Amino acid sequence: MSNAPITVSVNGNSIDLSGAKTVQAAFEAAGEPAKAGNLVDVEGATLEEGKGYQFSFAVNGQPGTDPTSPLKEGDAVVFSDGGDIEEESDSTDEPIPHETVDQGYGPIHMVDNPGADGVKTTKTGKISGKTVTQTTAEPQDRVYRRYYPDTGEDKVVALTFDDGPWDTSTAEILDILKANDAKATFFTVGNRIDDSTADLIKREVAEGHQVCTHTWDHAAGSGQGVNLSFMSKDEQREEITKGMKAISDVTGQEASKVIRSPGGNFPTEVWMNVEDLITAEIGWDIDTEDWRKPGSDAIAQAIKCATPGDVILMHDGGGDRSETVEALKEALPYLKKQGFRFITIDELMQYPKKDI
Numbered sequence: 001m002s003n004a005p006i007t008v009s010v011n012g013n014s015i016d017l018s019g020a021k022t023v024q025a026a027f028e029a030a031g032e033p034a035k036a037g038n039l040v041d042v043e044g045a046t047l048e049e050g051k052g053y054q055f056s057f058a059v060n061g062q063p064g065t066d067p068t069s070p071l072k073e074g075d076a077v078v079f080s081d082g083g084d085i086e087e088e089s090d091s092t093d094e095p096i097p098h099e100t101v102d103q104g105y106g107p108i109h110m111v112d113n114p115g116a117d118g119v120k121t122t123k124t125g126k127i128s129g130k131t132v133t134q135t136t137a138e139p140q141d142r143v144y145r146r147y148y149p150d151t152g153e154d155k156v157v158a159l160t161f162d163d164g165p166w167d168t169s170t171a172e173i174l175d176i177l178k179a180n181d182a183k184a185t186f187f188t189v190g191n192r193i194d195d196s197t198a199d200l201i202k203r204e205v206a207e208g209h210q211v212c213t214h215t216w217d218h219a220a221g222s223g224q225g226v227n228l229s230f231m232s233k234d235e236q237r238e239e240i241t242k243g244m245k246a247i248s249d250v251t252g253q254e255a256s257k258v259i260r261s262p263g264g265n266f267p268t269e270v271w272m273n274v275e276d277l278i279t280a281e282i283g284w285d286i287d288t289e290d291w292r293k294p295g296s297d298a299i300a301q302a303i304k305c306a307t308p309g310d311v312i313l314m315h316d317g318g319g320d321r322s323e324t325v326e327a328l329k330e331a332l333p334y335l336k337k338q339g340f341r342f343i344t345i346d347e348l349m350q351y352p353k354k355d356i
């Protein structure tokens with residue numbers, strides 16, 4: 001059967017193949033219906049005509065590369081002109097450094113695109129001796145993104161509490177959260193977690209709250225209290241790793257990689273230095289300023305102003321938090337009545353990013 005002639009279509013014309021039944025044979029039998037490409041130098045100038053690829057082709061619409069491919073009865077082959085072949089060259093690659101850009105606004109801060117260096121290739125043709133430099137891969141920006149979650153129709157807010165754990169107030173807040181079916185996120189200070197407060201951390205976890213670090217000692221080692229920027233690069237990283245370890249030592253689980261920096265001070269220089277340690281840094285939409293002790297009514301008022309997707313900043317530690325406790329007793333039932341649910345930061349981060 002393999003010796004029987006076959007009929008194929010070549011560029012629309014019927015051709016009989018009785019000997020070899022390959023793409024190459026069809027090309028020859030059809031009288032070479034396409035023109036060969038050229039041998040070109042590194043700049044694309046012709047060195048020798050006709051020394052490129054003899055042809056390009058597709059069989060039944062599928063582009064092919066091997067001219068010895070077999071053909072069968074009824075196959076349709078389309079030949080087009082062969083491509084050029086570039087002279088051999090010596091080449092060297094150099095990276096094109098990527099840029100770092102800050103983008104957007106909002107309470108959730110995360111690296112959106114890791115970025116990548118580009119590649120610049122310099123080659124010298126072995127025949128022509130010419131040298132050309134080309135960008136063979138464009139660099140991609142590393143994007144430090146701040147965004148608002150798009151919670152759509154969902155009336156959800158994220159209650160956040162900093163500076164704990166703290167005697168009495170943390171437990172009182174946990175009681176109020178429980179009474180309102182509320183989940184919250186606690187940004188704890190590592191050196192406050194000890195034998196006397198470990199049970200509070202365990203209770204936070206057991207009751208479905210998210211426990212994160214607010215650094216080891218609130219960046220106090222800088223002498224400026226609330227700003228990682230004033231610390232050395234090593235100290236900045238230690239503040240976070242020690243803060244996370246304090247949590248995992250108590251819970252026996254890996255700590256959340258979501259953090260809140262002391263004072264919310266998180267310039268890009270600090271971010272770049274600690275980004276491998278974290279998945280996100282969290283700011284806020286509503287600052288209740290409860291640490292100033294403006295009275296429980298003022299704090300409650302601030303909480304009640306929440307709109308869907310808001311992150312609300314409060315404190316369960318750092319001083320007498322009785323005003324915060326009183327405010328929550330009033331504001332949470334109020335918001336709950338309006339149809340709000342109280343979710344963790346991890347849950348909030350499940351929503352898409354608003355495009356602002």
Ligand SMILES: [Zn+2]
Nearest residue numbers: 162163262263
């Ligand atoms: Zn704080």
